Amino acid sequence: MFYMSSDFAVEELRKEYLKASVVQVSSFLQAQSAADIFSFLRGQEEWNLSFNKFGSHADISFLDFCGWSSKQKTTLNDVVWSQAEGGFQYFYKSIPIFDFCSRGYGQDKRFSAIFELVNSRPFLSLMRSIVGDQSISFADVQATCFDRGHFLKVHDDGVHGKNRVAAYVINLTPDWDADWGGILNFYGxxxxVTQGLVPTFNAINVFKVPQKHSVSYVTPFARESRYSITGWLRRGQVK
Incomplete structure (x- = not known):
């Protein structure tokens, strides 16, 4: 199991969220839980490599991608970058933990522990209090990994029918350097850019949906990948 910290200054966090529509909470998980999730994600070999393919979400096996020829990789990069020039695009690695667990797929029990963490009574209660919305009923969740050259262009997370109240990002890479990129930026x-949040280890960012934001390009000289647990706080039933 993975565990949250305790004794959060909930009233101060709520005030900050209501004022700015975003709040960052440091030391969010118990130290051992944060270290264990980071090690678990860093040790994963199989990820989806996710990108926008002409207006539709696309996933390919990262392990398969690693076996491609240099020409094939260059072709994919050209497709991704050409679309990014004039439209919405993203390029990063992901693991759909919510899909694994809500649909009963057989996976490592640590994925189930992450799913249970963000759908636990303490987590959801804290999120409802910070956001000021008692209608939040569950959290979906995925793992993400931004390697060198990965990015997520400006968007607002507003999707009809998803009933998203707010988004959350639990940052899990120790000693991230702001010069490496991977900054969660918000726009006026x-x-x-009205605010930029460095992916500080073991801090959770919670922000209102819809709201324009992006993850800046991870530079070629980054010494580590940007690992996180992300998702949305949602109303209604799990579907």
Whole structure:
């Protein structure tokens, strides 16, 4: 099992969230849980390599991708980058933990422990209190990994029928350097960055949906990958 910390300053966090529509909570997980989840994700070999393929979400096996020729990899990069020039695009690795667990797929029990963590009574109660919305009924969840060259362009997470109240990101890479990129950026009406959050180890970012945000390009000189547990706080029933 993985465990949250305790004794959060809930009232102060709620005030900050209501004022800015985003809040970062440090030391969110118990130290051993944060270290264990990071080691678990870092040791995963199989991920989906996710990107936007002409308007539709696409996943390919990262292990298969590693076996491609240099020409094949270059072709995929060209497709991703050409679409990114004039439209929405993303390129990163993911593991659909919510799908694994809600549909009963056989997977490592540690995925189930992550699913149970973000759907536990303490987690959901804390999120409802911070966000100020008691209608939140569950959290979906995925693992993400941004390697060198990965990014997520500006979008707002607003999807009809998903009933998303807020998004959350639990950052899990120790000693991340802001110069490596991977910054969670938020945008104002004139397209200026109004706030940028470095993926600080064992901090959770919670932010209102819909809201324009992005994850900046991870630089070629980054010494580590940007690991996180992410998802949305949602109303209604698990589907």
């Amino acid at each position: 009406g004139k397209k200026n």
